[in-house]
Amino acid sequence: EDVIGQLKALRERKQLASPCTVVIDTTLDLDDSPELRALLRDPELAEMIQSGALNVVWHRSAQKFDMLGEDNYYGGVVCCLNNGEAFQAFNERIRHPAAQLGGIYYQGLTHLQKAIGAARDDYVRRLRSNAELLYSEVSAASFSDLKIAPMQEGSQFFLHLRLPLRLSNLATHVVTALAALLARKGVIVSHRGSFGFARTNIIGIGSKGIRITAGLEDADTIKTIAQAIIELASKLQSASDECASYSELQELLRELVASSNSKARGSPPTESEP
Structure with missing residues (x-):
């Protein structure tokens, strides 16, 4: 401003x-x-x-x-x-x-x-840089269903994925599926109701979608997170085209979690506001 x-x-x-x-x-x-x-x-x-x-x-x-x-x-x-x-x-x-x-x-x-001295500003710069890298990697992919909110002033630390209407009540399930997929790739994320953490954090924000805040991971790990998001988005797109009902979509997400063959950390909470 x-x-x-x-x-x-x-x-x-x-x-x-x-x-x-x-x-x-x-x-x-x-x-x-x-x-x-x-x-x-x-x-x-x-x-x-x-x-x-x-x-x-x-x-x-x-x-x-x-x-x-x-x-x-x-x-x-x-x-x-x-x-x-x-x-x-x-x-x-x-x-x-x-x-x-x-x-x-x-x-x-x-x-x-x-x-704390200058450490806070260094911390902020690193988180912002990783968030920008995550955004650039994910936004480079083409999604016909999942929408990526533009990164702008006031949201430089967030990657906001907006779910289509038929998935809007399944944000928690999508978060769980993404966390499980990342765990299989050797990346552990947290699910805390805030931001600014040292580890990448993923939460559902009610019907508004999913908010991902990048942590202090190295560039390769951030790219792995981006690849997992793209992979899950592709699966959701295919599933949405095939599933006729909400319950079928819910069951599909459960199957995605089970097929990851890895336990995600914790039970992701939801927030009413980003």
Whole structure:
């Protein structure tokens, strides 16, 4: 998003609230973000902040990349840049003890913020690079049935496979079949209801399809995962053409899991939202 351009355009048209608070979710961004630096260095926006016209708040969930794949601490990081006099009520409310972390969560996240250094950004870059590789490998194949959602800003870490309507209620079965196929190929995936993990993660997202987030595996393993997706998609396409009912499709997916002759790890959960 062009936050700088949007703020300036709204101000020029006299449509900007006075005072104005802009909240930016940076969970998927780098800690050393060029875009955020550009925003904070813009002279016009700097003047608005100093004069009390603008309050910039950026936050990120620390349950994703900050723990390098381990989501055992709950919380996040919030930074505010404003004129303290103009935004006194805002600052008092956000500093209220009820809004702050405490106990082991505060201890754990504070330690990570002090000690992690540039490792978080390196971690994010590697996951993003692997996600882009997975997307390029899978999108190069041609599917007449399974749809691949475009990778765009806000989804650079996800490969979203949209199932056709007749398969929309079978996402969990498709995930299980894919995990079993990968296990046979020597690749173990996880099924955790989030993202940012060190191992490739595959979950069903209700009727919306399947979400795959690449991990830190090497390029050959990522390509193996892509090949398994393509292989399963081909089998599903053939099966969809032959199966006349939902129950037949469900049984076919069970057979695919059984024929893999390998036990997939865990029972993949579903999420209502991506």
